[in-house]
Amino acid sequence: MLPPVQCAPRTRNAAATRDAILASACRHFARESYENVGVRDIARDAGVDPALVSRYFGSKEQLFKEALGCDSDEGGFEGIAREDMPAYLASLMLDEESECGSLETRMDWVLIMLRSASSPATAELVREALQQNLLDPLAEIIAGDGVPDDDAKIRAGTIFAIMMGGDMLSTIYGSGEPKPPEMKQLVRQRLTAVFACAMFGE
Known part of the structure; x- marks a missing residue:
């Protein structure tokens, strides 16, 4: 009898995981109002566990702020004459x-x-x-x-x-x-x- 095949766990670096969550959040917030978007929906479409949303962003509100760019230090027109x-x-x-x-x-x-x-x-x-x-x-x-x-x-x-x-x-x-x-x-x-x-x- 052959030994069971051990599937390697899916690996993803922290930056890629964070980017995937944020991209998923942007898609959801663009299509539904804030109240109708669930953290589980965002996590599912990003291919991650819902706990990682809290780990990387703290809360749905903070994730929404980042989707809007509220925490960005860059102006919208840097370098444009x-x-x-x-x-x-x-x-x-x-x-x-x-x-x-x-x-x-x-x-x-x-x-x-x-x-x-x-x-x-x-x-x-x-x-x-x-x-x-x-x-x-x-x-x-x-x-x-x-x-x-x-x-x-x-x-x-x-x-x-x-x-x-x-x-x-x-x-x-x-x-x-x-x-x-x-x-x-x-x-x-x-x-x-x-x-x-x-x-x-x-």
Whole structure:
């Protein structure tokens, strides 16, 4: 009789485990409100034991904060020159890949905010993430040329509203038929002009 086969345990380093949990959490929070997402669901889709979620993140709330980027020390526009911002913002809306990750990842961030913005448990966290990751850094860049702080904040909010509206249309209508290069370029030019007007226009 042959001895039983000993299956080697599945190995995964700590960083990969943490990344898998966070990626699973982002997918779930983008599709369900905070209250409807369970730690066990996140762990199952990440292929880990639920206890590891607590080990790496402490709580579901802390995991949600990391999914939103609340604990990040990096601003949303590090290294982007002020004059390049309109084109950069257009690229965030149009390009499949950017310095901020894939288009799907960026859309998930928007959807996470929308799903949980009205939740009593997470509304403040959503506002904090929005201010920290987008509105405050953008307003600071806009104010760098002598624009009053209050005006810079209004302009930053306007830009976010434009981006959010574009993302929502993309979600509703999908990518549709592939667009010819000349149309893509025209859309990019128009968006860049809109963002330039919002940032620098009188």
